[in-house]
Each structure stands twice: as structure tokens, then as C-alpha cells.
Amino acid sequence: MAEITLEQARTIVRETIAKGREMGLKPLSVVVLDTGGHVKAFEREDGASPGRFGIAQGKAYGAVMLGMPGSAQMARAEQQAYFMAAVNGVFGGQVVPVPGGILVKDGDAVIGAVGVTGDTSDNDAEAGMAGIAAAGLDGAA
Template structure:
């Protein structure tokens, strides 16, 4: 199974709905396919211009490393030089903080969602809820701290 444009748009709508329900600050959301290519991106009114790069870095790092960005965050704490090297290899497109959540279907990674704009924990929670609502299994890469 692959993520379609319609599904990516639904995930984005679900992120915004979850963010509104939680009272989050303006969110930005990117949905990537399993190869790290952008399917869709939206930035809420009031979101800063750099939000695409942040959301993309969260999702891109997750899908390219095969682990959610929470796990990348934990790895960055334990092995900062490794994560710095990985960030160099991805031309800076690896943001190792929560909010980059893998999308799984039948245990296979089919993409990732990156959310930014509020706290990293809130960003991640919105991504998890949106992926679940779309009928997929979210994998944030570890339990929230």
C-alpha cells in the first residue's frame, strides 16, 4: 500500500483538527512517501516561513533512518556526533526532535508525517492522532517522555 495525495490531504486535515481540539499554536504539516518525497504540505495561517523546513526535517529524518523522530532525539542525546553526521549526509534535512512520525501499513513503512508549530510533544500527538484516524499505524519511535 502507498500513501495517495487524497490520503495525505486527509492526514493534514486530521492534524489541523487535532491541533484545534488541543488548542495548539498554528501548525505546519508535511506528508512524505516511503522514499522521502513530499506528497503534500500545508502551513496554518500564522505559521512562520521556516516551518516547512522543520516539518520536512522531522519527517525526512524519520523515514530515511527508519525510526520516528522521538527515537532520533533519544539517539542524538546518546550519540550526538552520529546524528550530526547523519544530518550532514541528508544536507541538513534531519530534525531530531519529536513530531516526525512514521506511517506503517502491515508493518511496512509507507511514509512519514512531520508536524511543527507547537511543542514537540504536541506536534507528535497531533501526527499520531491524524495517522490513526486515516487508518494507518503511527510509529513515533518511542514513548513520550
């Protein structure tokens, strides 16, 4: 199984933040996790609130642990709220099931996940997808 590299993760973090600036978004926080859900890289922009690491991580963590991007997690939460609540029990409350949690793929293989937070969930996801594309990889948001 391929694994995201630090070079790819750096590019994703930087380019997601750059996209946020270009879109005029609020300050963003961006995490990249590996295929085991462990942190590879993270940056929080000046002016972002201090708890943003946990939110970014929670978006990406749910994506990689369940193999489901944030939009699919949100759909499941809206249909069956108790299921996503139970999932959070299993994962110690670390799953944030909304857009901005993005699977990173190299072809068909999941090689990691990105979590973006700071603006609306949809804007977060758009910025993250741009960062992933800038690294020459595919995202599933």
C-alpha cells in the same frame, strides 16, 4: 511496497490540523512524505512562521530515511550527538531529530512519514498521531 496515496495524505494533513485546533495548539504545519522522502502533501496554518515547511520536512525526512521515528532519533542524539551531526552531513542538513517525525505504517509496511511542527514537540507528535489514526493507518512516533 505500498505507498501512501494523496487521499490518505490529505486526510492526515487535515485531521492533524483539526486536532491541533481542538487541543488549542499554536498554528501547525504538517507535511506528508512518501517512502522515498519526497513531498506528497503539505499545509501551513495562517499565523505559523514562514520557515515551518523546512522544520516539518526535516522531522519527517529523518524518520523515513533512517527508518526511525523522531523520539528514537532524539534518544540517539542525546546519547551520541556526533552521530546525528554526521547523519545530517550525509543528508545535507535535512534531518530534524525530535518528536513530531512519525513513520506511517499500513500493517508492518512503512508507507510514508508525517512531520508536524508549531507547538511543543510532544504536542506536535500527538496531533500527528491523531491525523494518522483518522486515515485508518498506524503511526510510530
